Amino acid sequence: MGQYLDYQVRLMRQSGTPTIHTSHLGGPLLWPAAEPWPVCPDRQLPYYEGDPPNDYFIPLLQAFQHDFPDIPFPEGSDLLQVLWCPRYCRQRNGMPSPVVRCVLRAGAQVEFPLSEFPQARMPIKGLVPESCNVQGVREAMTPFSDPRARLLGGYAGMHGEPVFLRCSACRTRLWPLLTVSGVDEEEQFFPLAPWLAQVQICWRCPGAPSRLLYETT
Numbered sequence: 001m002g003q004y005l006d007y008q009v010r011l012m013r014q015s016g017t018p019t020i021h022t023s024h025l026g027g028p029l030l031w032p033a034a035e036p037w038p039v040c041p042d043r044q045l046p047y048y049e050g051d052p053p054n055d056y057f058i059p060l061l062q063a064f065q066h067d068f069p070d071i072p073f074p075e076g077s078d079l080l081q082v083l084w085c086p087r088y089c090r091q092r093n094g095m096p097s098p099v100v101r102c103v104l105r106a107g108a109q110v111e112f113p114l115s116e117f118p119q120a121r122m123p124i125k126g127l128v129p130e131s132c133n134v135q136g137v138r139e140a141m142t143p144f145s146d147p148r149a150r151l152l153g154g155y156a157g158m159h160g161e162p163v164f165l166r167c168s169a170c171r172t173r174l175w176p177l178l179t180v181s182g183v184d185e186e187e188q189f190f191p192l193a194p195w196l197a198q199v200q201i202c203w204r205c206p207g208a209p210s211r212l213l214y215e216t217t
């Protein structure tokens with residue numbers, strides 16, 4: 001899994017209502033009822049006074065292998081779920097940033113799916129995606145800053161060179177996994193907001209450790 005790709009997969013809107021069995025942004029996840037819904041591990045900074053700390057995560061993306069065959073799923077998994085805390089509760093380089101979590105699982109093993117999803121109590125509107133089905137369209141990598149939603153694209157930086165983070169567990173270079181932004185004027189999955197984020201993932205370590213590049217424009 002050491003090779004990076006020379007293409008990216010654009011996320012394009014598709015008709016239909018997202019369900020736990022579709023690939024979509026936002027929307028419900030195929031999540032085992034017996035598995036706790038993720039809660040943000042970081043305490044809320046005193047950013048907005050009176051906010052309850054440790055809010056629920058919200059779904060960013062659910063992608064099944066049969067819809068996204070380009071995702072290099074580790075053996076035994078065929079479903080990718082990306083969630084984040086829709087708040088600025090982590091400080092990186094003096095910049096507030098959301099916290100992200102990736103989950104890889106075998107969809108068929110979710111026998112009893114969760115039907116009622118905990119709702120984040122105080123999400124920031126600009127970080128909540130519209131709930132819509134998506135499909136992937138493979139295209140050449142854009143060698144410049146690009147706010148359009150895509151998977152497996154290599155370029156995240158708004159200002160210059162791409163940035164590759166390292167896995168905090170195994171120290172290998174992470175893979176660019178999901179790039180989304182509030183400035184994508186073509187698809188507008190998020191309310192117009194001046195940020196660009198790229199989730200980077202480690203395919204080798206158990207638990208799919210990930211890190212987030214987050215920039216305001």
Ligand SMILES: [Zn+2]
Pocket residue numbers: 040041042054055085086087088089090099
């Ligand atoms: Zn948080």
Ligand SMILES: [Zn+2]
Pocket residue numbers: 167168169170171172202203204205209
């Ligand atoms: Zn790792």
